[in-house]
Amino acid sequence: MSDTLFSANAPRPLAEILRPRRFSDIIGQEHLVGPEGALARMIAAKRLSSFILWGPPGVGKTTIARLMADEVGYNFIQLSAVSTGIADLRKALAEATRLRESASKPTVAFVDELHRFSRPVQDALLPAVEDGTIVLIGATTENPSFSLVSALLSRAKVYTLNRFAAADLHRVIARAEAHFERPLPLTDDARDALVAMADGDARYLLGLCEDIVATDHPSDLDTIALATLVQQRAPLYDKGQEEHFNLLSCFHKSLRGSDPDAALYWAARMIAGGEDPSVVFRRLCCAASEDVGMADPQALVQVMTAWQAFERVGLPEARLFLAQAINYVATAPKSNASYRAFDKASALAKSTGSIAPPKRILNAPTKLMKELGYHDGYQYDHDHPDAFAGQSFFPDELGGHDHPVLYEPNERGFERDVKKRLEFWNRRRKQAPEGKD
Template sequence: MTASLFSNTTRRPLADELRPQHISEVIGQEHLLGPAAPLGIMLANQQLSSFILWGPPGVGKTTISRLIALDAGYEFIQLSAVSTGIVDLRRTLAKASDLRASAGKATVAFIDELHRFSRPVQDALLPAVEDGTIVLIGATTENPSFSLVSALLSRAKVFTLNRLSNAQLGTVVERAERHIGKSLPLTADAHQALLAMADGDARYLLGLCETLFLLDESALLDVPALSAVVQTRAPLYDKGQEEHFNLLSCFHKSLRGSDVDASMYWAARMLQGGEDPAVIFRRLSCAASEDVGMADPNAMVQVVTAWQAFERVGLPEGRLFLAQAISYVATAPKSNASYLAFDRAAALARKTGSLPPPKHILNAPTKLMKELGYHVGYQYDHDRPDAFSGQEFYPDDIAQSSPDPLYVPNERGFERDIKNRLAFWASRRQSKR
């Protein structure tokens, strides 16, 4: 087996040679392929409806589509949205229509990278899907909610494929070793490192295996030697698409949840994926205000100062400033009282409209304004005991309704002191009434 595999210069890639020939050989995705799972039920009934397979690279989207179509007795036509234009698509639809009319056989049109079709091309698929000319199976690595037209989504179920676990990738390696007839020349630690390098992608893993099978089996590679032989894969991360927002969300929620380790992890994931550090600092700033707020006003100072230092120094040393800011925000006491207060203030402003302000807090730069009573009765707070006059600043209509407080501090961090101040001022106001 080894000689035929490596001596033939026109041999197929190992990933193609090991492509499953029956649906039972597919590794993983039991949640879709099991007897009681959606695709398993379709296959058992030999009746397919249009669906979209959404998942990361190398988890079996193309293989599953082909095997399901052939096992169910459908004609299978494979297209790629990268290289297929509207003319090619119409030719395929015409061929499927002729096959249906002449032989009564249904056609599965599998379209890889379906999200790369423009909206007009996606729209061109709709009539053929609607009248049953084709059963559409699309494959995409991007969230269909953002990348596919709603009319197409309404006619096709969306099934999510999972990245393969290290245990499942280990099964892939075992199959490759049996196929080649030799073991990978790796120590146990290097073997685990190899699975981690694959990052859930069986196709990429088999590409690495092809390189390693060329080496002498007797000289086992440790982790540093493995890294020298094969390239470390760049993390899957699209700065302009869903993954960008997903990881930012994970980062922010970890900060809010006071999990400093997870916060560090998600920030590192984004940096390794090529994210602009300014994006991470912007989210840190939001968390410092929204989730820490007045419980620790220094959180915003720490973030902005670290951001400024980062801009002056840059990477790699700048990651120290980022790490310090993350540590501060994640471990700071939390309060969203200021955030909620402004939401309540906005709601009150919408409800009350353009109420006039009380005249005593209006300046009177003209004679007419003085005659109208502007500024009359204003008390300069610094002239009062404790620099507090207790006068009213709300419009009269709001003040007379005795509104509930908008800003309600909690008992965490610095807001405990603020709460005491507010209680003191409230008692002073009450004593004046």
Template sequence: MAADLFSSAGLDKEAPRPLADRLRPQKLDEVVGQEHLTGPQGMLTRVLESRVLSSLIFWGPPGTGKTTVARLLADQTDLHFEQVSAIFSGVADLKKVFEAARARRSTGKGTLLFVDEIHRFNRAQQDSFLPVMEDGTVTLIGATTENPSFELNAALLSRARVLVFKSLDPEAIERLLKRAEALEGKRLPLDAEARAALAGMADGDGRYLLGLVGDLLALPIDHDLTVAELAETVQKRAPIYDKGQDEHYNLLSCFHKSLRGSDVNAAMYWAARMISGGEDPGTIFRRLCCAASEDVGMADPQAMPQVVAAWTAFDRVGWPEGRLFLAQAIAYVATAPKSNAAYSAFNAALALAKQTGSLAPPKHILNAPTRLMKDLGYHAGYRYDHDFPDAYAGQEFFPDELAGDGRASFYEPNERGFEREVKKRLDYWGRIKAERQRE
């Protein structure tokens, strides 16, 4: 069949092919970097042993072997391999594929339908797979770089198991490099540091790595390149980062959690990753504002104005000098003492407000601009705090039904940073209030 494919395309089967295609694994155990799936105890290994293949979703970054593994599964379960791309196919194309699969099935031959970039199909297109999956016309394997939980219909996900493909680690990258050198019969013209840099340029993408390797091996280079020479020879791609998709939220989450965890170095790293990927610095400043309130809070009330000042300076000065202000804001928030007491308190207040409805406020804190309101007792007994020592009268401000209710004690400051002083102040006021209420 391979010969027919080449001849139908007007090509000889020995025509030059990309290095990645020539190195394509012929067996599942030759796939690198996915041993959690293809190793002795891997899920796919067990599937092949049972020879019962159900529909699957392969989720992972580009160049990690999703298409290759799908082909191998088809070959080793004796299924016809059919591939479509969601970028170039519509419902009409899918109907033709389904009809061909039904005809094939009537002759006793099953079909493995591999759908690349399956998340690009809309809801109606995704729904069209359900009947043919249920009646066994096709075994579906969909590949996606986006989180299936967000991008695929629940009905489709309920009929397929999601397998996660990992970005290739340094060990897997090195195995690919050695295979390429063995196939070509020569070593890469790189010194040790440049070889490590080449692996870093691939960013875990085996297909991209082999493209670089193929280019390097084809060049007339008579010495080992240094890192600087390698950078001049090949053009490094931008990091994988889609500002509108899953990776955007993943890196923002990593950044915020590093701030919360007081790891200033990790916070700067994740911010740099986002900036390198083309993220709007305003997005990072917005997350810094959230962390300054949610995670630092009253432990250091200066965190918020520091971030806002840095953001304002950034907007006025711009890049690249503005990176100084971004770095300072990150360092301040990451190293500030942490407290989520105010954030937690307001969440608790919101919950209690929803539970208790429209309770009437105590009359002594209501204004009485009319005679009627005075006659009804509005404002009677109100104590003006500035008339008391420490400007604190110790009155009750909650509705009568919540006065003294433990549920109404929301804000619990901790002993970190400025909030330690706030706690002392609240404890002092609490003692005064208790004394005044006994009078």
């Protein structure tokens, strides 16, 4: 074969052809590359310091790194953490040292997917960054706080790149059309659908543009024809990493905030991204107890019943049970009184240590225990009116009837009735003899 997949004569991807050639051509990141942006100020000063570019795929991390090195006249070395080991890194650092000595100018070492470097490889970068052998520009799609070693983070600022907005992606399409010297054969609705398919990724969008032009379709494609032509991109969602926890947090806060529409949306986002439905149900259980609690005790029952039905019936019908459970929890009256009560109980237990319980509420299965006063004075509640004797179950050292109040129900939902019941019992307790050991 004269030409291979890796032949120098192979056509370049459109994303590479249209990669910005000047810093001023960068779009979508005006907060960094605009006149007052931090990266623009570095270029104006003609001096780069190490930094990390954090953002989703296809928003220009590599382009920014390359153009910044060009603008200030630095040498440029590009590495990929996916394929670079410790030996390769040492060779690159040796080359950077040679370039600094021969050319008398700094070298930018751009490391794509920096989060994929192991801790030892990240640590190996530190001396070269500290002594000025390289100016490190790292690119990562994951939160640097979790994926990079603290020593490296302390030596490099982190700049966040935005996901491209729809207006930015329409500008990308316009550049593609200028390159092809003709408009894409799309209706207005299909053009908007194409932008939605890209999900904020300009590189992916340009790949779609190439596919559409390659079909040489004789008429404008509508949204249905476009959908059959190109496969919609899977949503950006990493079940094991930060996006997993971000969407779960959005889901839980929507439930707590009594917004069923938002809760349904975030749950759908997670399911569409391939999340295990049991993860969503577990968070529903937590919200049903933490945020609804005794204001509607049926919330937890509803969630567990829906979960059981989901597992027995399976998708696609089972989505109905998930939706019903989400709507129930989101629209239920809210109270975190039980949650707060256990926090206060835990703090009280920790601060009071191993105080002995009152002997009157301890069983006395042996003669010796009876002689020691165990169970002496205990009152069987069912022998009293309303099945309530009014005795104290707290240690006497904690005040007996005057013990700290832990559970304080709200005036919402079913908990309003619980509050009235507790107030009734508290009045009865004050009238009852407390009994001392």
